[in-house]
Amino acid sequence: MSRGRRDPDLVRSYVRTGGRVRAAHELDLVTLVRAVADGRPDHRPDERRLLALTSRRGALSIAELSAYLDLPASVVKIIVSDLLDSGHLQCPTPAEVKPELALIKEVLHGLRAIAG
Numbered sequence: 647m648s649r650g651r652r653d654p655d656l657v658r659s660y661v662r663t664g665g666r667v668r669a670a671h672e673l674d675l676v677t678l679v680r681a682v683a684d685g686r687p688d689h690r691p692d693e694r695r696l697l698a699l700t701s702r703r704g705a706l707s708i709a710e711l712s713a714y715l716d717l718p719a720s721v722v723k724i725i726v727s728d729l730l731d732s733g734h735l736q737c738p739t740p741a742e743v744k745p746e747l748a749l750i751k752e753v754l755h756g757l758r759a760i761a762g
Contacts, residue, residue: 659717659718659720659721662690662692662717662721662724662725663721663724663725666724668724669723669724669726669727670727670728670731671723671726671727671730671731673708673723673726673727674708675707675708675709675712675719676707676708676709677707677708677726677737678705678706678707678737678738678743679700679705679706679707679708679711679726679729679730679735679736679737679738680700680704680705680706680735680736680738681697681700681701681734681735682733682734682735682736683697683733683734684697684701684734685697685698685734692715692717692721692725693725693728693729693734695715696711696715696722696725696726696729697729697734697735699711699714699715700735705738705742705743708722708723708726711726
């Protein structure tokens, strides 16, 4: 008989969120967030990882953060909500989020290739 999965780094979602199942803010998978303050030493490891990621990469969606951090989106929403409340993250308006020029050129090239 095989033994169950034993992963020493496995932390249950309810431990990561302090037992909470809902975020205080209404957040979608496409909601963008970005860091506006550095993490504190008393932040939990997931909060520090999320802040470091948004500091390096700029505005990221909840879905992207979930993929980068390898956490369920529901857990990321709760962590993001906590960091929004503490003032470490903010949700930029669409006018504040400007794509990189290289990305715009790549999209334009792809559209021209499709149009033939």
